[in-house]
Amino acid sequence: MKMPNEIPISCVCSISSTMENIVVTGIQGLPLIKAGDNLAQMISDRVAIGEGDILSIASTIYSKAHGYTKPLSEIAPTPRAERLGKLNGEDPRFVQAVLDASDDILMEHPFILSELSFGHIGVRAGVDQSNIDDGMVIFLPPDPMGAASEFRDEIRTITGKNVGVIITDTCGRSFRRGQTGHAIGWSGFTAIRDFRGDTDLFGHELKITEEAVVDEIAGFANFIMGESNNGVPAVLFRNCPTWTGHDNIYFTREEDITRRLLKEACTR
Secondary structure (H helix, E strand, C coil), rough: CCCCEEEEEEEEECCCCEEEEEEEEECCCCCCCCCCCHHHHHHHHHCCCCCCCEEEEEEHHHHHCCCCEHHHHHCCCCHHHHHHHHCCCCCCCHHHHHHHHHEEEEEECCEEECCCCCCEEEHHCCCCCCCCCCCEEECCCCCHHHHHHHHHHHHHHCCCCCCCCEEEEEEHHHHHHHEEEEEEEEECCCCCEEEECCEEECCCCCCCCCEEEEHHHHHHHHHHHHCCCCCCEEEEEEEECCCCCCCCCCCCCCCHHHHHHHHHHCCC
16 A cells, blocks of 8 residues: 555644644655765655655665665674574675674674663674675664764754754564654654653653653654655655753663573683
8 A cells, every 4th residue: 555645644742732733744856866966955845845744764874875885795604603694594795794894792692682882782783685786784873862963053054043963763662562762862852752740631740751752753753654665765844843952862881680591601
């Protein structure tokens, strides 16, 4: 079934509890992206961007445009990559690409779970072989926050509009089947909408509620983008309300119980 280009949705999502009419538009007509392409210009040419809009773009197209790709033929696997390739049934060259992109390895089997230098934890360090030519791998941007900020500046230069930007990656989730879009970089707003100190409908003070708004937007953007051959790698959100909070979306190592247990199991 073909995804409609524009999907109007009504939802109660404003801090003031008013009804907002959010419009979500999948940006169609982008060609296959190659190194050197001006993504900001290509997107601006295909959709009218307004003040306060939020642009969500797939990390794959950002990485391809900025050359964060590599042929497998240029990768020489180390003994560790050979061992893990045999253990997990994967090409040792691909495994080496994963190891090269990883800041730390939390789990080796049945798949490699990696921590990246910018704090993100993901399967195989987000290294991907889909939506690219055979024999190539795509890496996540090494500085997604900087990438989102730079892309936001480029959009402002082209359109004169101040927008928010999210760079997404598709990730699995502990304890649940299926993948969703997650934000790995963002600019123009905080990642977390902090409700602590607010009250609920019964007057109870909220003490722990921190809403990961960037991941919620990234997840819906991923729904529009699709995971196979939709050809919609960028999504525009209009009329989203503003929020306040902070950017501490990643647990610290001291806070992250799951990370600590996985790391302990891996080193036994």
